[in-house]
Amino acid sequence: MFYQPGITDHGLPHDPFKACVVPRPIGWISTMNKKGQANLAPYSQFNNLSFDPPLVMFSSNQTSQENRKDTVVNAEQTGKFVWNLATWDLREAVNISAEQVPYGVDEFERAGLAKEPGTLTGIPMVRDSPIKFECEYLSTLRIPGNAPMGSVDVVIGRVVGIHIKDEVLVNGLIEVSLTKPIARCGYFQYTVVEKTFDMIIPGMSEDVLYGLEGNSRKNREADARRKDLDV
């Protein structure tokens, strides 16, 4: 089949677009407003953008009332947000935190989640999530779309602090069979990541491989070596 979104009909009972790009990691984003009220919501239009410095983004559609979402408003106002890993164990709380409630309502409380303050930002984090990124807000890319929900705010942040619970580290690696991240598929489907497999690009130089790994230490060492050679 072939269709042109917005021009020709796909003819299916449900729109297939979001079901094509799967699984999407979940940006479970916590923020605080100017009054110090906590906010938490999941964003599956989420990913990392770079590793040195580490950058992340999430993309927030407007509400059905054409309002920008609380997470975006708070991140812009305070200049801070936290990404919490959404896990199998916390899946029900992830779902509850997605309810659209009035501005200022604390989704941590509604979902029965314990908080802990971010070390650098003071932003409330999901205590029981095994991995958290404290982020400094960098910029919003606002892309107009079709009303009411089509316009999006793509929010980009720099990761300034990373929390990893010791118990999910095995031989120095984050073990997904212990973290069990959940991710969005199409429709109302989710998946859970419990196993992985390794592949190394054949014939690749060490430089390319550390880029794939996202090794910022080796990136900076390579830069220093290149500058030494220039002198």
Ligand SMILES: Cc1cc2nc3c(=O)[nH]c(=O)nc-3n(C[C@H](O)[C@H](O)[C@H](O)COP(=O)(O)O)c2cc1C
């Ligand atoms: C798993 C999951 C993923 C979601 N991903 C997005 C997303 O990427 N973008 C978006 O605008 N809304 C997304 N939503 C809906 C928001 O979580 C929901 O609108 C929420 O109320 C926004 O909260 P806020 O206004 O406190 O930021 C998602 C919901 C769920 C359950």
